[in-house]
Amino acid sequence: MTDAENTDRQTVSHTFRVRYAETDAMGIAHHGSYVDWMEMGRTEFMRAFGFTYRQLEEMGVLLPVLEINVRYKAAAVYDDELRITTWVEELTRVRVKLAYKIERTSDNLLLTEAYSLHTFAGPDGRPIRITHHPEAWEKMQRMAPPEILRSGE
Amino acid sequence: MTDAENTDRQTVSHTFRVRYAETDAMGIAHHGSYVDWMEMGRTEFMRAFGFTYRQLEEMGVLLPVLEINVRYKAAAVYDDELRITTWVEELTRVRVKLAYKIERTSDNLLLTEAYSLHTFAGPDGRPIRITHHPEAWEKMQRMAPPEILRSGE
Amino acid sequence: MTDAENTDRQTVSHTFRVRYAETDAMGIAHHGSYVDWMEMGRTEFMRAFGFTYRQLEEMGVLLPVLEINVRYKAAAVYDDELRITTWVEELTRVRVKLAYKIERTSDNLLLTEAYSLHTFAGPDGRPIRITHHPEAWEKMQRMAPPEILRSGE
Amino acid sequence: MTDAENTDRQTVSHTFRVRYAETDAMGIAHHGSYVDWMEMGRTEFMRAFGFTYRQLEEMGVLLPVLEINVRYKAAAVYDDELRITTWVEELTRVRVKLAYKIERTSDNLLLTEAYSLHTFAGPDGRPIRITHHPEAWEKMQRMAPPEILRSGE
Numbered sequence: 001m002t003d004a005e006n007t008d009r010q011t012v013s014h015t016f017r018v019r020y021a022e023t024d025a026m027g028i029a030h031h032g033s034y035v036d037w038m039e040m041g042r043t044e045f046m047r048a049f050g051f052t053y054r055q056l057e058e059m060g061v062l063l064p065v066l067e068i069n070v071r072y073k074a075a076a077v078y079d080d081e082l083r084i085t086t087w088v089e090e091l092t093r094v095r096v097k098l099a100y101k102i103e104r105t106s107d108n109l110l111l112t113e114a115y116s117l118h119t120f121a122g123p124d125g126r127p128i129r130i131t132h133h134p135e136a137w138e139k140m141q142r143m144a145p146p147e148i149l150r151s152g153e
Numbered sequence: 154m155t156d157a158e159n160t161d162r163q164t165v166s167h168t169f170r171v172r173y174a175e176t177d178a179m180g181i182a183h184h185g186s187y188v189d190w191m192e193m194g195r196t197e198f199m200r201a202f203g204f205t206y207r208q209l210e211e212m213g214v215l216l217p218v219l220e221i222n223v224r225y226k227a228a229a230v231y232d233d234e235l236r237i238t239t240w241v242e243e244l245t246r247v248r249v250k251l252a253y254k255i256e257r258t259s260d261n262l263l264l265t266e267a268y269s270l271h272t273f274a275g276p277d278g279r280p281i282r283i284t285h286h287p288e289a290w291e292k293m294q295r296m297a298p299p300e301i302l303r304s305g306e
Numbered sequence: 307m308t309d310a311e312n313t314d315r316q317t318v319s320h321t322f323r324v325r326y327a328e329t330d331a332m333g334i335a336h337h338g339s340y341v342d343w344m345e346m347g348r349t350e351f352m353r354a355f356g357f358t359y360r361q362l363e364e365m366g367v368l369l370p371v372l373e374i375n376v377r378y379k380a381a382a383v384y385d386d387e388l389r390i391t392t393w394v395e396e397l398t399r400v401r402v403k404l405a406y407k408i409e410r411t412s413d414n415l416l417l418t419e420a421y422s423l424h425t426f427a428g429p430d431g432r433p434i435r436i437t438h439h440p441e442a443w444e445k446m447q448r449m450a451p452p453e454i455l456r457s458g459e
Numbered sequence: 460m461t462d463a464e465n466t467d468r469q470t471v472s473h474t475f476r477v478r479y480a481e482t483d484a485m486g487i488a489h490h491g492s493y494v495d496w497m498e499m500g501r502t503e504f505m506r507a508f509g510f511t512y513r514q515l516e517e518m519g520v521l522l523p524v525l526e527i528n529v530r531y532k533a534a535a536v537y538d539d540e541l542r543i544t545t546w547v548e549e550l551t552r553v554r555v556k557l558a559y560k561i562e563r564t565s566d567n568l569l570l571t572e573a574y575s576l577h578t579f580a581g582p583d584g585r586p587i588r589i590t591h592h593p594e595a596w597e598k599m600q601r602m603a604p605p606e607i608l609r610s611g612e
Contacts, residue, residue, distance in 0.1 A: 179368060179370065179431075181431075184341070184371040184374065185338055185341040185342055185345070188337070188338040188341055189338055192338070215332060217332065217337075217378070217381070218337040218378055219377065219378055220375070220376065220377045220378065221337065221374070221375070221376050222373070222374070222375045222376075223373065223374050223375075224372065224373045225370070225371055225372055225373065228370070228431065278332070278334075278381065
């Protein structure tokens with residue numbers, strides 16, 4: 001279930017359940033699972049804007065990860081229904097920073113706050129300027145409110 | 154640690170430890186983790202014969218999985234040292250079947266018996282005859298004792 | 307999305323998308339990912355019958371895996387929407403066998419056929435007779451059409 | 460293979476190979492795999508000091524993750540041999556911060572720099588002061604050079 005919210009900060013929420021395979025011997029969702037959920041979050045974020053990451057890859061633009069940061073506030077357990085909310089925090093010609101929060105839907109408890117920083121790269125993994133792909137650049141800009149578009153690098 | 158045993162049934166053993174990420178909320182190694190360990194087992198099996206799967210891929214030969222079967226006898230927990238032993242159970246021009254057993258090293262308890270069946274495929278994923286790659290075929294044959302080489306198919 | 311179909315063979319279907327983390331360097335969904343999807347399939351199968359696996363665990367009944375078998379017919383790629391259909395193939399007082407098929411929703415292409423065999427166990431992992439938990443047994447029986455209920459072991 | 464280096468900054472290195480299951484459709488090790496490797500790094504770090512995380516758990520002390528940060532410099536591919544080096548960057552009575560670097564062994568190329576921040580918790584997941592477990596506290600202190608032991612909190 002995905003729900004786009006077109007306010008100033010354009011966020012997209014997606015709900016899902018914790019799989020058994022995603023838990024660990026502490027009885028909770030393994031902290032590494034959140035990294036895969038962030039990836040799912042950005043997939044659904046782009047889809048909500050009518051421009052999928054798969055299309056981006058087919059245009060020859062990859063989004064390799066430069067950095068991730070995840071802060072864990074509370075734990076989830078197997079079968080919990082969670083909601084990941086994704087938004088663009090920074091967009092330049094050479095990179096994009098996405099932010100995420102993950103909440104438990106039953107009581108809106110905040111579990112995690114996170115971000116991921118990505119560079120734009122060609123099929124060979126080398127950095128490119130997204131402005132060299134005008135169609136992709138135009139679409140990426142729609143995902144980011146004007147005030148966070150930075151002209152610099 | 155890898156240890157090749159050159160008896161009639163040529164087996165290769167590799168030891169490793171259960172990672173925390175590989176456990177689940179039952180407090181044991183998740184049953185899906187064994188599938189990744191089988192893959193590691195066949196990587197080390199080929200390396201012990203001086204012919205890595207990476208080299209095989211670079212020659213344009215892939216080994217996509219047709220079938221896996223895993224029978225679970227006993228459970229492993231976090232940080233257990235396990236030993237996976239791998240051997241070829243069947244080799245034809247179009248496919249190879251590998252068998253595995255996974256044991257706990259501390260007491261040789263048998264945890265799992267498994268097999269995986271693979272076809273030979275080109276970079277596009279389409280089936281090929283391994284005999285069209287004489288170097289690869291020659292090397293694969295060394296991994297399998299004569300009595301299991303089947304002429305058919 | 308889950309869709310229960312109450313015909314003779316009671317099946318439950320659940321759709322989901324292939325995550326990037328679930329792909330491998332062959333460019334396709336890793337064969338191990340299907341094992342996690344089967345687990346998700348049985349979670350949704352039970353939920354459709356109003357009796358979740360989480361409830362079963364809270365009653366002190368676990369379903370450790372005795373065996374899995376997966377046959378791969380065709381590959382999936384990142385972001386493909388897939389449908390897993392789950393049903394009970396065998397139910398006795400000491401074990402249950404679930405069967406699965408995974409298809410690509412866009413063209414109903416069959417990707418995988420699989421089964422998993424489970425024993426009933428207590429919190430300590432030891433086998434139990436499900437009939438000692440009348441409520442659980444009554445609910446499990448509803449998931450299985452009469453002709454597959456076997457009285458024996 | 461683990462190699463403890465007892466200099467001022469006490470580091471422990473552990474080598475391992477990238478598994479096929481750890482790669483993704485970009486043809487490289489998935490960025491989430493590094494999180495599991497960090498966990499393996501801290502397991503081997505503690506083992507090198509003769510005090511395993513499993514023993515710590517058996518004493519009733521867990522190390523849930525408060526935060527992770529991973530900065531990706533270069534990519535690894537299937538079967539690359541990597542080395543993870545782990546050390547303690549901060550140790551107080553209520554938390555410990557571990558730092559990591561991951562390098563490719565063939566040419567010492569730095570792939571990743573990372574840290575993880577952990578709280579000390581009881582079996583119920585609630586924060587505890589590690590000083591209430593004198594044996595564990597004494598052993599943790601040996602892992603950290605004196606200058607990074609902070610009295611605060």
